[in-house]
Amino acid sequence: DADVTQTPRNRITKTGKRIMLECSQTKGHDRMYWYRQDPGLGLRLIYYSFDVKDINKGEISDGYSVSRQAQAKFSLSLESAIPNQTALYFCATSDFQGAKETQYFGPGTRLLVL
């Protein structure tokens, strides 16, 4: 979905390096999410943000941090990358309408930590 973009799309880094994955959206949604996907483990929530001043940890936040620079931007940082953070990372926004909430995902960033 071109309304949610992620940069870079692919990244190779070395153990111990700090890297940032960026997410931008033009959908005007307040809610944004970061997930990682590993083979056989499905999507796991890292962090989420319900608005610019609201940041919350997901189920696997250790080793990660986030920044919500604006409504449209939500960045994920790996403070000191390690090989088991090699994964596919997805950003998502959601159209929260109270009872209903539909998520829209970016194309993903494939990260390899050597």
Place this chain on the structure above:
Amino acid sequence: DAKTTQPPSMDCAEGRAANLPCNHSTISGNEYVYWYRQIHSQGPQYIIHGLKNNETNEMASLIITEDRKSSTLILPHATLRDTAVYYCIVRAPYTNAGKSTFGDGTTLTVKP
């Protein structure tokens, strides 16, 4: 959120209807049924959702049984590009979508 059960895999001939079932026997009265799909290594894509009534959009139809314990996603004329993993998710209103579980889903393979 109620637990869902889907078959691990299905095949469908190109041009035919693909009917993907989902069991959610413990669904509560106010929980919505959502369907997403993930084409190989791409971000999941929203397809459709419903509460009680059958729903249709440009992508698919969603049939929910009267007792709401199961549903079926219908792709009326499947194409090769519909090959993907399809996820059925049940979620209560006013809850955090980020905490919904994308389980194993159903891998649909559309064959020529």
